[in-house]
Amino acid sequence: MSGVTLRNLSKAYGELRAVDDVSLVIREGELLALLGPSGCGKTTTLRAIAGFVQPTSGTVHFGERDVTAVPVHKRNVGMVFQGYALFPHLNVAKNVAFGLKVRGWDKQRVRKRVTEMLEWVQLAKLSERRARELSGGQQQRVALARAMAIQPEVLLLDEPFSALDAKLRLQMRTEIRQLQREAGITSVFVTHDQDEAMAIADRIGVINHGRLEQLGSAEDLYKRPVSRFVAGFIGKCNFIEGRVTAPGRFAAAGGAELRFAGQHVEGPAALCFRPEHAAVGPGAAAAGDNSLPVSVKSVTYLGPATEYELISESGEHLLVSASSASGAAAAPQGERLVVSWRPEDCFVVD
């Protein structure tokens, strides 16, 4: 067992840089999610860790060992593929045994390990079945047992839940997370679903256009995004364009003077806040809070919360989400209100 280190990893296909100078450390035993829109390079990064993709430059280390030039079959990685890629001509037990047989284990040892793995994923009863006779969730557990049977150094999962229906997806992600924790194996999984990443990953690496935009816990990414892309990709976010004029002071393009906590260099930027951190009402804001006069565009009742779509006087679209518990009220379209939020709940991005 070991961590994984990527140093300045790049992969170019002609002009296109699918992975662009990615450096990151995956800690021993953690589950790291690579999150990004489709085509952002997250799968290429995963395939470079597995060895299916030879990087144009940069290195991949498992622990201290440089595996950049090591072919896939000698890397000792466990991989769960999108769609699972179970061997259609073999039954469940033989699928799980495959990696052990090519390692030359003797029959008895193979049988013992296969039984152990199938018990681990609670499929011992189905060992004689063919892959196509199993449900999606069962196939995924076989794929996991097969990948883990070889006692890999690293477990890689490529969009592991995308082939499952919504309900099973929730169940399987909890299950896989629990199994991963039990095994204590360093794991990387690729997803385009931010909920999925936030729900089960220890840390998340957000990738866009081949670059690692930010690496951190779900909370880090949500509360302190470092870029406009991360702020918009993880959860919903309001952006007010303008410039930082002095420490903690922000002049909106529409003329409003706003405040923010934290540091940012002076110059053009955007002040951001989350919909649930703002309040909307007829009265003036509390002293020291930021506020903007707005008019109501639409109000949507969503059950636990009510969402207000608002337009500021300078034409910015803002979204405010008020908890239904706090007695959010409907408002007619065009009504003039005031949005307010605390400087501590703001952040500024370029």
Place this chain on the structure above:
Amino acid sequence: MPTSASRVLFLAFVAAVFLFLVAPLVVIVWASFFADKILTFPPSGYTLAWYARAWALPDFASGFLMSVQVAICATLGSLLLGVPAALAVERFRFPGREPLRQILLAPMYVPAIVAGAAVYLYFVQVEIATEVQLTATFSGVMIAHTMIGLPWTMRLVCASLATTGSVAEEAAQSLGANALQTFFYVTLPIIRPGVIAAALFSFIASFTELEMSLFLVGPGKTTLPIAIVNYLEWNLDSTIAAVATVQILIIGAVLLASDRFVNLGKAF
């Protein structure tokens, strides 16, 4: 829900197609038992004598043996060349990949008589250049027949490789299988129906091949279809029907046997 009238119509259509395909075979098998010296209808009686006569004629017996030998060798040849070629074309990217695929499929499109003439001329050129004789030899016929089987192998094996995709092979590699292990433990079992169907079609294509062989066989080294044509030039009796019946039985047996090993329907 189809009405019963449209169902009857559909079944009648299926029966008509079936009859159209099977009737000639039935007539041939039937004619092989006619007792008359010259094919006449209706027959005056029935006999098994034509089978004995066919086997007694040296051209048929040796033609039959030659055809079986050539077909087996050509089948092996087309698999040895075609399976790796299909793998290369389906699994690897390299310049000239598409032209290569088309060239390997080409023998299917070129009329056999044209191909026969071309191969004959080519063999003559080879003979002039190297003094290795290929025309009128077993090897010459075998090489030509390998070429006939090759597009069948390409087509069928490519199709089964394309439908399985390469993801099972990647899974095998990630589990520690090297290139050879991946091929023998994963790729080959998955494409097995395609390979067996390819072997079958290569065998039948070679076993029934006539036009190309016309250019390539030599005296005493004739294939069965050529022996049949030669015989037909001067005779019209039921010997031919008896020979054809045996040919039909062999091909039928090959089909049935391979269907036991693989579901041939899956290969297409």
